[in-house]
Amino acid sequence: MTAPGPPRGAPERRAWILTTLRTVGFLSVADLARQLRVSQMTIRRDLHDLQATGRVRLVHGGASLAPRELRLAAFPETEHTEDQERVARHAAGLVGCRDTIVLDAGPMGVAIARALPPSFTGCVLTHSLPALSLLTRERAGRVVALGGEFLPARSAFVGPTTEAAVARLRARTFFVSPSAVDSRGLYAQSPAEASVQRRLVDIADEVVLVATQEAFETSAPALIEPLDRLTAAVCDRRPPAGLETALGRVGVVPRVAGR
Template identity: 45%
Template sequence: MQRTAEGSDAVISGAMRFEAAPARRRAILERVRSTGFCSIADLAGELAVSEMTVRRDVRRLDEAGEVRVVHGGVSLPPGEDYSTRAHENPGPKTLIGQAAAALVGPGDTIAVDAGTTAHALVDALPADFAGSVVTHSVPVMQALLERPESRCVGLGGDLYPPSRAFVGPATVEAAARLRVRWCFLGAAAVDERGCYGAYDLERPTKQALMDIADHVVLLADAGKFLSSAPVLLERLDRFHTLVTDTEPPAAIRRALEANGTALGVAAPAGAGV
């Protein structure tokens, strides 16, 4: 009887684990699609399971071609990052883009980072914007083809499919010869220490754009405050302004104030103060 009871428990427990695994993998996939990268430790904490369990799940997703296992975590497969992120949180990104565009003068020279939130800034520029846009982002270059009044300075280099952007020494060298008033930078994650990217390969280009700017503006929707990414791009004291769509966590708010970084919280037109 005892063996039967134990066996029954094992069957029930096994069935529960079997039912939970697909749900966990769906949750992992949704999380990675929303942020581009997640660490194993963060996923284990969010799902309340062991890191070993998460590693088994992400291996299954990797084998199915839905994610890619990378050092320290999991990311989307090459080529899927940008197109997937382009459909995430379109409302907040539009608001952030509109608020950031309000900083730009009609004849300013600006640098625009790769990424879907930075792209929203270009979409929000006035139709008569007659300034110049420096960028390594292919989608931003394509968008500027529809703006004959604007000048686009494209930075070449090695094409990096996940971000649909040029990176590498040639890109950095091209940026170093330029000067811009504003640099608008995206990030995969933000905390009280700074902003983070998913891939170190992109870091030199992002830093080169910041180095040529009079003012650097960080664009981050609310999800970036809850996300994790492994590559520290810059600390908060480097930024003139953080533009977001919601009040950031208290620790980030305190860090912004301590570093003299302005905070802009975008709100829908007609929203109460």
């Protein structure tokens, strides 16, 4: 069977460019011209048209997604559920107006960034690219980006460079949003992300679990920390009995965000 050729018409090419950018983050003009088998002038024309719609940002030698598209590509609006928003609003209510806080990767970190009140003038540390995009556009206060190797599955930075950036910092509160939680601890989907989350736990005076029921029903392979590193928890509903008992043993009484 013959493999399908590259898209030929302008609408098809531009759709292909957007889809590929959501996966790889950046595409050079030269690479696009080669893959799509058109001239670089044609590619520049496509990119300028995409930039005019607010979906692509032209950078030196190529293009990346515009901030709005980055946010949507990383965490579609359907992932920001009402339950997540309720937990995020409750968590944001725990933040002092001049606090230094850490936001975790994932939809919950973005939801908390959005829920911070206008009076917040403190500092936010985060390795979440969508949270950084939102905070630098829409919020007052300082933002510290914890850069490093980009992990597309979480739209976040991980690895030794990220961990080195964390090492000399300090925060009042880390809002940790793990992929899974059980009576033994908090879990991430990858060892690289779990390693960054452990470093963030180490620099925070308080570690607040922010989670919806999904985290209690999911498993993940990489242990971040045991439950005794938590100082508080905010959930959309009461955790399962065994987990609630385990949290109680370490002095954490989950706060259930009101409807």
